[in-house]
Amino acid sequence: MENERSxxxxxxxxxxxxxxxxxxxxxxxxxxxxxxxxxxxxxxxxSEFHSVCRALFRNxxxxxxxxxxxxxxxxxxVFDRNKDGQIDREEFAFCWNNWIKKIVRPVSVFLxxxxxxxxxxxxxxxSHCSARQNGAxxxxxxxxxxxxxxxxxxxxxxxWHPSDHVSFIDNLPQRKLHESSPVSxxxxxxxxxxxxxxxxxxKQRLWPRxxxxxxxxxxxHKDLKIVxxxxxxxxxxxPEVDSYSVFWDNKKLTETTLxxxxxxxxxxxxxxxxxxxxxxxxxxxxxxxxxxxxxxxxDDCSRGVDLKxxxxxxxxxxxxxxxxxxxxxxxxxxxxxxxxxxxGYKLAMxxxxxxxxxxx
Ligand code: VGL
Ligand code: ZN
Numbered sequence: 001m002e003n004e005r006s007x008x009x010x011x012x013x014x015x016x017x018x019x020x021x022x023x024x025x026x027x028x029x030x031x032x033x034x035x036x037x038x039x040x041x042x043x044x045x046x047s048e049f050h051s052v053c054r055a056l057f058r059n060x061x062x063x064x065x066x067x068x069x070x071x072x073x074x075x076x077x078v079f080d081r082n083k084d085g086q087i088d089r090e091e092f093a094f095c096w097n098n099w100i101k102k103i104v105r106p107v108s109v110f111l112x113x114x115x116x117x118x119x120x121x122x123x124x125x126x127s128h129c130s131a132r133q134n135g136a137x138x139x140x141x142x143x144x145x146x147x148x149x150x151x152x153x154x155x156x157x158x159x160w161h162p163s164d165h166v167s168f169i170d171n172l173p174q175r176k177l178h179e180s181s182p183v184s185x186x187x188x189x190x191x192x193x194x195x196x197x198x199x200x201x202x203k204q205r206l207w208p209r210x211x212x213x214x215x216x217x218x219x220x221h222k223d224l225k226i227v228x229x230x231x232x233x234x235x236x237x238x239p240e241v242d243s244y245s246v247f248w249d250n251k252k253l254t255e256t257t258l259x260x261x262x263x264x265x266x267x268x269x270x271x272x273x274x275x276x277x278x279x280x281x282x283x284x285x286x287x288x289x290x291x292x293x294x295x296x297x298x299d300d301c302s303r304g305v306d307l308k309x310x311x312x313x314x315x316x317x318x319x320x321x322x323x324x325x326x327x328x329x330x331x332x333x334x335x336x337x338x339x340x341x342x343x344g345y346k347l348a349m350x351x352x353x354x355x356x357x358x359x360x
Contacts, residue, residue, distance in 0.1 A: 113273065300327050
């Protein structure tokens, strides 16, 4: 009975360890090691480690997500620190504490990006942009997530520009363009990209005046649910530099308060959605991955400017070991019942970096 669960024919003895860990306080690493060490030689070989991954990476219905053999090997090599091709108990302890535990009990943060009036029905109404998407449609699915999923923290970002902001097309005459600028001050139209003189020269896309500090257009949509203890993060406050990512401005000069607040909370996973998919949502997801967070972009809670750029955003996320999901999948993921191999792989690669930096 110890290793068996009768409520689902599909659940193996090994899976039991991870599912139980999810609900119980005490959990025995050694018993888990023994359960997977089928031949009892005191090591997890490739095939036994493969079983660990098959038990770990499943959806909430018990369906196994497969991992390519190459990726499996990459992960095993991260934990096989003495490079003998297998995982001994000491190596497993590291794997357990830094990888398995985080996969089974992630610390999940929800980041709602720029769901502000101007992007929905104001001056930068994205429904007038080429993708013709309606920004208001993100409010309902985002609210549903806020009501049904217990995130460890919730952040709302706000594009929060001063009146003389560099991205506003009507401010263009205030600054000189660099000789390399593809369009001149006279020719430039909204959505064009120019190069300001600087120094150093700086590329900038021109937008209609939007999200001016303390204006109606900068307010969050009136129907967006604001949860208790949530945190607001303002960006784009420097008149000279734009800021698409919620982590840093476009020149990486200053980081927002988000960076330290995520560290404080020991966040492992970041769920990102909002407006605009291919601008601020995309830039934020790319930075989250670059910093090393397991990153999840929620597709149906995001709307964008340009279909091609939305496609590029998705490619950037998936090719950097992030995942794109539908909001219906989020609750099981946050609760550690739907465990994605891509995110496991991402974490393993981060641990590899951390180990090689630490070791001599
Ligand atoms: C954004 C354009 C200009 C955004 C901000 O929030 O996606 N887009 N400023
Ligand atoms: Zn802006």
